Amino acid sequence: EVQLVESGGGLAQPGGSLRLSCAASVSGFRGSWMHWVRQAPGKGLVWVSRITADGSGADYADSVKGRFTISRDNANNMLYLQMNSLTVEDTAVYYCVRVAQTWFDPWGQGTLVTVSS
Amino acid sequence: QSALTQPASVSGSPGQSIAISCSGTSSDVGGYNYVSWYQQHPGKAPRLLIYDVTHRPSGVPDRFSGSKSGNTASLTISGLQAEDEADYYCSSFTSSHTYVFGIGTTVSVL
Numbered sequence: 503e504v505q506l507v508e509s510g511g512g513l514a515q516p517g518g519s520l521r522l523s524c525a526a527s528v529s530g531f532r533g534s535w536m537h538w539v540r541q542a543p544g545k546g547l548v549w550v551s552r553i554t555a556d557g558s559g560a561d562y563a564d565s566v567k568g569r570f571t572i573s574r575d576n577a578n579n580m581l582y583l584q585m586n587s588l589t590v591e592d593t594a595v596y597y598c599v600r601v602a603q604t605w606f607d608p609w610g611q612g613t614l615v616t617v618s619s
Numbered sequence: 620q621s622a623l624t625q626p627a628s629v630s631g632s633p634g635q636s637i638a639i640s641c642s643g644t645s646s647d648v649g650g651y652n653y654v655s656w657y658q659q660h661p662g663k664a665p666r667l668l669i670y671d672v673t674h675r676p677s678g679v680p681d682r683f684s685g686s687k688s689g690n691t692a693s694l695t696i697s698g699l700q701a702e703d704e705a706d707y708y709c710s711s712f713t714s715s716h717t718y719v720f721g722i723g724t725t726v727s728v729l
Contacts, residue, residue, distance in 0.1 A: 546723040605670035
């Protein structure tokens, strides 16, 4: 079973940057595609980004393309999301999630990002 | 990619059955048998309920079942219980090789 723990959330100013991290337990991480999903306060789930198992490929939602960068360190079982040029619309809880085949499981507990001046 | 369409809310009495629909297009729900469903209680992370349209992971009660017809998938909760009161989201793989979620449905147990 894979356990996921996100960190790095907090308060950022519009136009600022934050780097989210996700620590994964050893079993299953290195062979899995990993994703970030976010949820604005009181709103629904929105897919943000994904990265292939070996880190060679990534995709992004149009709303974050060119501003966010997903990466991973398989040697240390870590997933990252570098978020630049933040806007208030990026305020959300960000979840780190594994997609082993076609479904999202397990989910981390999430980390809250608040963008405000 | 537009969010999949779900009813905003569904309610039922304990013991009753309810169904939540999830409507998409031939580029997502209708094009692949890769629809999954998630339950989310307030302040908690989502939990996988159904994957690949009809499959239930171990530990999920058999009161939860999934189906699909054309561009619409459905989650049925049979024998509704108080602890089923939560938000429910569908998700589908898309022709862009990404994923899209539904807008979410709040289930109330009367």
